[in-house]
Amino acid sequence: MEKYNFRIIEKKWQAFWEKEGLFAGKDNREKKYYVLEMLPYPSGRLHMGHVRNYTIGDVIARYKKSLGFNVLHPIGWDAFGLPAENAAIERNTHPAHWTRENIHAMRSQLQSLGFSYDWDREVSTCDEEYYLQEQRIFLDFLKHDLAYRKESTVNWDPLEQTVLANEQVVDGCGWRSGVPIEKKKLSQWFLKITDFAEDLLNGLDQLKEWPEKVVTMQRNWIGKSFGANIHFKTPDGSMTIPIFTTCPHTLFGASFLVIAAEHPVSQSLKNKPEIAAFIAECAHLGTSEKALETVEKKGIDTGIRVVSPFEPDREIPVYIANYVVADYGTGAVFGCPAHDARDFEFATLYNLPIHQVIEPLAHESMDLSKEAFLGDGHMIHSQFLNGLTIEEAKKKAIDQIESLSAGHRVTTYRLRDWGVSRQRYWGCPVPIIYCDACGTVPVPLGDLPIRLPEDISFDKPGNPLVHHSTWSKVDCPSCGAKARRETDTLDTFFESSWYFFRYCTPHYAKGPFDAKIADSWCPVDQYIGGVEHAVLHLLYARFFTRALKKCGYTTIEEPFKALMTQGMVCHETYKDAAGKWMFPEDVQKQGSNYIHALTKDPVTAGPSEKMSKSKKNVVDPEHIIQEYGADVARFFVMSDSPPEKDLDWSDAGVQGVWRYLNRFHQCVQNAVSHFTGPQPLDVSSRKTESTHRLIHKTIQWVTDDFERYHFNKAIARIRELSNALFALSPENPQEIGVLRFGLQTLTQLLAPIVPHVAEEIWQEIVQNPSKTILEAGWPKADPALLQEDTVVLGVQVNGKLRAELTIAKDAPQVSIEALVIELEGVQKYLEGATPKKIIVIQNRIVNVVI
RNA sequence: GCCCGCUUGGUGGAAUCGGUAGACACGACAGACUUAAAAUCUGUUGGCUUUACGGCCGUGCUGGUUCGAGUCCGGCAGCGGGCACCA
Numbered sequence: 001m002e003k004y005n006f007r008i009i010e011k012k013w014q015a016f017w018e019k020e021g022l023f024a025g026k027d028n029r030e031k032k033y034y035v036l037e038m039l040p041y042p043s044g045r046l047h048m049g050h051v052r053n054y055t056i057g058d059v060i061a062r063y064k065k066s067l068g069f070n071v072l073h074p075i076g077w078d079a080f081g082l083p084a085e086n087a088a089i090e091r092n093t094h095p096a097h098w099t100r101e102n103i104h105a106m107r108s109q110l111q112s113l114g115f116s117y118d119w120d121r122e123v124s125t126c127d128e129e130y131y132l133q134e135q136r137i138f139l140d141f142l143k144h145d146l147a148y149r150k151e152s153t154v155n156w157d158p159l160e161q162t163v164l165a166n167e168q169v170v171d172g173c174g175w176r177s178g179v180p181i182e183k184k185k186l187s188q189w190f191l192k193i194t195d196f197a198e199d200l201l202n203g204l205d206q207l208k209e210w211p212e213k214v215v216t217m218q219r220n221w222i223g224k225s226f227g228a229n230i231h232f233k234t235p236d237g238s239m240t241i242p243i244f245t246t247c248p249h250t251l252f253g254a255s256f257l258v259i260a261a262e263h264p265v266s267q268s269l270k271n272k273p274e275i276a277a278f279i280a281e282c283a284h285l286g287t288s289e290k291a292l293e294t295v296e297k298k299g300i301d302t303g304i305r306v307v308s309p310f311e312p313d314r315e316i317p318v319y320i321a322n323y324v325v326a327d328y329g330t331g332a333v334f335g336c337p338a339h340d341a342r343d344f345e346f347a348t349l350y351n352l353p354i355h356q357v358i359e360p361l362a363h364e365s366m367d368l369s370k371e372a373f374l375g376d377g378h379m380i381h382s383q384f385l386n387g388l389t390i391e392e393a394k395k396k397a398i399d400q401i402e403s404l405s406a407g408h409r410v411t412t413y414r415l416r417d418w419g420v421s422r423q424r425y426w427g428c429p430v431p432i433i434y435c436d437a438c439g440t441v442p443v444p445l446g447d448l449p450i451r452l453p454e455d456i457s458f459d460k461p462g463n464p465l466v467h468h469s470t471w472s473k474v475d476c477p478s479c480g481a482k483a484r485r486e487t488d489t490l491d492t493f494f495e496s497s498w499y500f501f502r503y504c505t506p507h508y509a510k511g512p513f514d515a516k517i518a519d520s521w522c523p524v525d526q527y528i529g530g531v532e533h534a535v536l537h538l539l540y541a542r543f544f545t546r547a548l549k550k551c552g553y554t555t556i557e558e559p560f561k562a563l564m565t566q567g568m569v570c571h572e573t574y575k576d577a578a579g580k581w582m583f584p585e586d587v588q589k590q591g592s593n594y595i596h597a598l599t600k601d602p603v604t605a606g607p608s609e610k611m612s613k614s615k616k617n618v619v620d621p622e623h624i625i626q627e628y629g630a631d632v633a634r635f636f637v638m639s640d641s642p643p644e645k646d647l648d649w650s651d652a653g654v655q656g657v658w659r660y661l662n663r664f665h666q667c668v669q670n671a672v673s674h675f676t677g678p679q680p681l682d683v684s685s686r687k688t689e690s691t692h693r694l695i696h697k698t699i700q701w702v703t704d705d706f707e708r709y710h711f712n713k714a715i716a717r718i719r720e721l722s723n724a725l726f727a728l729s730p731e732n733p734q735e736i737g738v739l740r741f742g743l744q745t746l747t748q749l750l751a752p753i754v755p756h757v758a759e760e761i762w763q764e765i766v767q768n769p770s771k772t773i774l775e776a777g778w779p780k781a782d783p784a785l786l787q788e789d790t791v792v793l794g795v796q797v798n799g800k801l802r803a804e805l806t807i808a809k810d811a812p813q814v815s816i817e818a819l820v821i822e823l824e825g826v827q828k829y830l831e832g833a834t835p836k837k838i839i840v841i842q843n844r845i846v847n848v849v850i
Numbered sequence: 851g852c853c854c855g856c857u858u859g860g861u862g863g864a865a866u867c868g869g870u871a872g873a874c875a876c877g878a879c880a881g882a883c884u885u886a887a888a889a890u891c892u893g894u895u896g897g898c899u900u901u902a903c904g905g906c907c908g909u910g911c912u913g914g915u916u917c918g919a920g921u922c923c924g925g926c927a928g929c930g931g932g933c934a935c936c937a
Contacts, residue, residue, distance in 0.1 A: 038937095081937065083936075164935075166933090213855055221933085288935095294851050294852095415934095419935080424935090493935095493937085496937085533932095534931080568931090639874090639875075640875080640876090650862070650876065659889095660875090704866085792870085799917065800918095801870050849917050
């Protein structure tokens with residue numbers, strides 16, 4: 001078989017589409033459709049995860065275009081960030097240079113995959129054009145009381161004199177220095193996302209086209225909870241420690257109080273050496289919640305004793321503990337070991353009493369010598385709460401606390417304000433000036449953008465902006481005195497929180513975007529990206545949209561109407577005889593064993609895992625495109641798994657796709673020479689009649705599957721139709737009409753997935769068409785041909801399949817019952833008896849119960 | 851640790867509403883073509899059992915609801931994602 005020349009075809013059509021401007025989104029037109037894939041970080045080269053993400057988006061974009069939508073499908077670069085600085089340090093290059101080279105390489109890779117991007121809208125967040133607008137947004141947030149400054153804790157590497165990301169903290173030590181980290185308080189910029197906590201929570205109900213799991217994760221992240229602030233006092237009443245709890249009903253089970261190391265009471269005891277040492281030890285834990293929660297529980301008795309408002313005579317100890325979150329609630333909680341797992345662990349460690357206050361319901365089991373009881377039940381050993389359910393007891397306990405003036409009910413959110421300050425060079429500078437006389441002064445709009453200096457060095461530890469000899473030295477815009485610039489830059493999530501608006505008017509200079517045009521395109525109709533962004537990026541973008549609305553930039557509230565979270569791309573892992581990871585391309589398969597391609601030594605294959613550089617189980621998209629072409633790569637990533645599930649990369653599967661596309665191409669080559677003049681559909685034979693029906697059914701199935709994004713199923717249907725069409729003979733005059741119609745339809749159904757070869761074949765079948773295949777529209781199924789007049793029913797006896805019955809569609813129940821008991825397969829089990837019951841489900845199944 | 855998912859043949863997956871488990875593909879095996887190989891084409895392919903017809907078992911494990919469970923409910927195990935400075 002002659003292979004089709006993808007090298008020529010793909011280049012040819014990519015050039016044609018670009019010349020014709022086929023994929024330019026046209027502003028202010030009806031029937032808009034905005035499809036967007038998550039903003040990529042320019043890490044250097046495209047990986048398979050990108051290929052999958054962008055192919056899904058492109059298939060949707062092309063499908064919608066063929067349905068006649070005015071599609072907006074832009075792309076850009078999340079170009080600020082930590083990896084550029086790491087590269088600068090490790091390879092002695094400049095972050096800007098490294099980033100721009102990466103963008104250049106990745107752009108040409110994207111182009112070689114034939115994605116239908118409107119390249120005129122490309123944006124890079126590190127471009128002055130972009131971050132100028134970002135500084136403007138920041139100043140507006142400041143004006144509208146959405147940005148403020150406060151102290152917060154960071155991971156500090158004492159050797160490198162740098163702030164570390166949680167990712168850079170390994171086992172409590174700096175990843176480069178290996179020195180135990182410390183917590184350090186810094187004054188930083190925050191955005192008031194908590195102002196919108198309730199609104200962000202309520203908005204989730206409108207997101208009907210988001211995966212339920214993402215909505216749930218966001219709901220839990222916002223973490224609205226009802227509870228109480230309760231004042232514990234020292235017996236002499238000289239000191240009060242307020243605590244927050246969502247379990248006020250277990251107050252009679254309290255046997256200790258735990259406070260965070262950062263709590264003012266803890267800090268006030270630093271003069272005691274053992275307490276100071278413990279606080280210092282807690283500081284090595286860093287700021288990540290995971291570290292706090294998984295650390296071995298540890299505490300130290302402060303010597304302070306307090307009493308609960310309900311039991312003024314029972315003193316309980318106050319401990320400083322390493323597992324208390326300082327920023328949540330009041331940084332202090334009471335411990336009820338009988339009914340909280342963490343408190344139980346702590347109490348067991350320090351021999352603190354365990355008071356049961358909930359009596360389990362009959363079916364629940366409890367063993368307080370082994371673990372806390374967390375189930376449902378009724379209150380006991382709790383004076384006025386005895387006998388109540390948990391819910392009743394919560395309410396009554398808080399009422400009582402309020403009447404004693406010992407606290408009050410509160411609604412809290414787990415959500416904290418968003419810290420956007422980063423002590424790094426490669427980010428958007430915060431447009432603020434500090435003046436000794438005037439304080440914090442916003443940079444006047446006319447002075448924007450605050451550009452990053454180019455002459456920087458990473459020789460010294462810390463932020464190069466701080467070390468720069470002149471950059472931060474400015475005159476105060478307000479009084480003219482000597483002042484200094486803010487040297488912090490913005491979190492890169494800031495850039496990705498509004499880029500989808502910028503795409504609407506990517507070169508707009510008067511503001512972040514033209515409100516009228518942006519509102520006509522937004523919200524994004526379909527957003528596609530990794531589930532790892534389920535909370536942070538997506539929540540920040542939802543917050544930003546509300547904040548921008550508050551500042552008058554938009555009328556939109558929810559940025560993303562529908563969301564799809566695609567799975568990861570995985571590959572088998574390989575290790576050589578020495579146990580070192582190996583690239584798949586260096587491994588050969590020999591029978592059922594694997595060997596080293598060069599040395600022929602045996603190789604052990606491990607489980608399929610997410611492709612990662614560290615395990616070397618990566619396949620470079622570039623190689624696939626070189627060897628098989630973009631269409632094959634696109635087809636494979638769409639065919640093997642549903643988009644939201646993980647995809648296993650398989651070289652054999654790729655070859656299978658290559659064979660299929662060649663068969664398809666060959667079939668068309670064999671047929672086109674017979675396409676002469678008008679060739680009416682001849683459906684007089686059984687074969688052509690059933691194939692004709694199959695064509696229409698396939699249109700229907702594929703359309704339904706595309707609408708639901710079940711691309712792998714759509715492709716299975718396409719394959720089935722292909723198998724039927726490849727079996728027809730172009731030499732047979734009776735079959736040629738159906739074959740021609742079938743191939744034409746097949747090409748249209750394939751066009752969103754394999755656009756290059758489809759466009760080429762379209763030319764050959766339609767012969768000098770005036771439109772591209774997408775402009776020719778999407779095929780429509782004839783409803784009359786979708787109906788079948790007979791159905792095959794499964795016949796069960798006691799739930800087990802024993803026979804089949806072919807019968808007219810919608811046949812009446814009585815006639816089915818009569819026919820079914822006569823069937824040989826049923827008679828065999830009936831043995832002359834009458835069935836107890838016959839259950840008939842129309843057009844599906846019959847169950848004979850005996 | 852907490853929150854959220856996932857688990858179906860040798861492999862990826864299909865089964866849309868509780869109704870015939872395994873569509874479609876990969877791999878494997880057999881055959882055709884070929885001096886031969888590659889490529890291509892045709893056929894078989896969940897497991898056990900039976901000469902055959904057939905029978906039994908089977909959707910991570912376990913218990914339940916139902917005429918009927920991959921699908922619903924309870925418990926358990928394994929794997930993955932997120933946990934606020936990676937993006």
